[in-house]
Amino acid sequence: MxxxxxxxxxxxxxxxxxxxxxxxxxxxxxxxxxxxxPVWNNNKCIKCGICYIFCPEGxxxxxxxxxxxxxxxxxxxxxxxxxxxxxxAISMVEEG
Amino acid sequence: xSKRIGMEVAIAAAEAVALCRIDVAAVYPITPSTHxxxxxxxxxxxxELDAEFMTVESEHSAMSAIIGASTAGARAFTxxxxxxxxxxxxxxxxxxxMRLPVVMAIGNRAVSGPLNILxxxxxxxxxxxxxxxxxxxxxxxxxxxxxxxxxKIAEHRDVMLPVNVSIDGFILTHMVEAMExxxxxxxxxxxxPFKPFETLHPDQPVSMGAFAGNDIYTEISKSKxxxxxxxxxxxxxxxxxxxxxxxxxxxxxxxxKTDNAEILILTMGSMSETAEIAIDSLRAKGMPxxxxxxxxxxxxxxxxxxxxxxxxxxxxxxxxxxxYGGSGGPVCGEIRSALYDERNRPAIVNYIIGxxxxxxxxxxxxxxxxxxxxxxxxxxxxxxxxxGVRE
Numbered sequence: 001m002x003x004x005x006x007x008x009x010x011x012x013x014x015x016x017x018x019x020x021x022x023x024x025x026x027x028x029x030x031x032x033x034x035x036x037x038p039v040w041n042n043n044k045c046i047k048c049g050i051c052y053i054f055c056p057e058g059x060x061x062x063x064x065x066x067x068x069x070x071x072x073x074x075x076x077x078x079x080x081x082x083x084x085x086x087x088x089a090i091s092m093v094e095e096g
Numbered sequence: 097x098s099k100r101i102g103m104e105v106a107i108a109a110a111e112a113v114a115l116c117r118i119d120v121a122a123v124y125p126i127t128p129s130t131h132x133x134x135x136x137x138x139x140x141x142x143x144e145l146d147a148e149f150m151t152v153e154s155e156h157s158a159m160s161a162i163i164g165a166s167t168a169g170a171r172a173f174t175x176x177x178x179x180x181x182x183x184x185x186x187x188x189x190x191x192x193x194m195r196l197p198v199v200m201a202i203g204n205r206a207v208s209g210p211l212n213i214l215x216x217x218x219x220x221x222x223x224x225x226x227x228x229x230x231x232x233x234x235x236x237x238x239x240x241x242x243x244x245x246x247x248k249i250a251e252h253r254d255v256m257l258p259v260n261v262s263i264d265g266f267i268l269t270h271m272v273e274a275m276e277x278x279x280x281x282x283x284x285x286x287x288x289p290f291k292p293f294e295t296l297h298p299d300q301p302v303s304m305g306a307f308a309g310n311d312i313y314t315e316i317s318k319s320k321x322x323x324x325x326x327x328x329x330x331x332x333x334x335x336x337x338x339x340x341x342x343x344x345x346x347x348x349x350x351x352x353k354t355d356n357a358e359i360l361i362l363t364m365g366s367m368s369e370t371a372e373i374a375i376d377s378l379r380a381k382g383m384p385x386x387x388x389x390x391x392x393x394x395x396x397x398x399x400x401x402x403x404x405x406x407x408x409x410x411x412x413x414x415x416x417x418x419x420y421g422g423s424g425g426p427v428c429g430e431i432r433s434a435l436y437d438e439r440n441r442p443a444i445v446n447y448i449i450g451x452x453x454x455x456x457x458x459x460x461x462x463x464x465x466x467x468x469x470x471x472x473x474x475x476x477x478x479x480x481x482x483x484g485v486r487e
Contacts, residue, residue: 010318015256016195017316018294019303 034077036092042067044089051081051090098276105236106131106269109201112243114145115283119170122150122161126180127213128265128404129203133175155180156213159187166196167304169295178205179218191258193320194305197250199244200256205265206452214453215265217416221426227320229259230394232364236273239263241344248287249334250475255327256293264366286341313370337398348397350389353379357386358409359469364390367414367456374461383464398434411470416450422446422478443471446480470481
């Protein structure tokens with residue numbers, strides 16, 4: 001049986017919309033709201049991590065290579081990383 | 097055994113709340129509901145009730161605090177009115193959406209501006225769509241009874257919704273009346289201890305009041321609407337149990353001398369008591385007039401209304417509030433809409449009366465009945481009349 005993330009019909013809504021599964025908010029992929037996504041130019045990146053610090057979603061992480069990557073399941077495309085990146089290594093690209 | 101008492105109604109309301117063995121009260125005092133809070137605070141500080149009385153800094157906090165208390169499994173209560181009710185407005189739909197069975201007494205008072213502390217129903221009408229069960233008390237006895245009933249209705253597993261009880265400011269809150277006060281044993285027998293559906297507890301973590309986007313908000317809204325609509329069944333059942341145990345009966349719309357009535361007046365709250373005097377007098381003179389007393393405002397009793405007006409020629413709806421630039425009286429707007437599809441609906445006239453504490457007398461209802469009796473032949477010029485306005 002496929003596990004549903006939330007009730008399908010109004011009859012399935014439990015009283016008070018209580019969420020019984022702790023930590024299940026992570027299953028909700030807020031990245032679907034995004035209209036632009038950050039793209040790194042690692043030729044310009046100096047691995048300072050300012051994008052990681054400023055990301056309000058906490059969705060940027062450091063890869064094993066020392067460069068930074070956004071988890072696009074949660075990135076809302078706000079562009080703060082691109083704004084704060086002083087070597088201008090991040091550009092915001094329209095989603096198709 | 098119930099005890100016959102003579103007591104100020106607001107004090108009696110607090111006594112009734114204490115009999116319900118609440119765990120938490122969070123109240124910010126506001127005229128005319130202040131005595132409820134003051135007396136409840138006395139009861140708690142005297143050690144007569146094992147409860148937490150939170151002296152919060154605002155009504156917004158009062159409602160937030162009892163929401164929090166309820167999620168922790170407490171039986172929680174607050175009281176307010178007018179500006180205070182409007183100040184907690186933001187939290188009212190939260191309480192109902194979270195399906196928390198909190199109870200609120202409202203000392204109904206006109207809203208500012210201009211500043212006015214006296215009675216009308218302008219405050220509760222602004223909270224009409226908050227998703228609460230809404231009861232209107234006619235006298236002190238009904239205040240006591242409805243407060244105790246409110247907890248039982250609210251906490252019923254088929255309901256789980258907040259309930260407010262409207263108590264006309266000053267006219268009821270500050271009146272000393274003769275009432276029957278049930279004793280603790282009787283209330284305990286009627287109202288079992290609160291068993292919450294779910295509580296916030298670290299041993300079994302759940303989220304309450306989480307975010308819901310456009311993919312589920314519609315379904316949640318429908319489930320909330322159905323909960324309120326379906327709550328009527330439980331309300332009727334609780335009223336039946338009340339009658340069995342205490343002998344006093346409650347109905348969504350109570351009829352008074354409606355046999356063979358051609359003209360019906362519909363009132364809410366303490367006005368109903370005044371209107372009865374007018375009906376008695378007009379009936380004695382042979383006028384076929386009767387009274388409908390609306391006790392259950394939400395969920396709105398559509399079926400009972402349709403049944404009550406069957407065969408009636410004129411229905412005069414009395415509102416104690418104005419929906420500015422809209423239907424006139426908010427209650428009448430609702431009733432017109434409820435009866436629109438009825439084949440033989442009565443002519444409906446709307447009188448707005450008693451704003452900002454202006455006296456409503458039996459003579460006013462006699463005048464209204466006489467004016468309404470003409471409406472069957474000739475529709476009134478205006479959709480609503482602000483009764484007694486100087487012009």
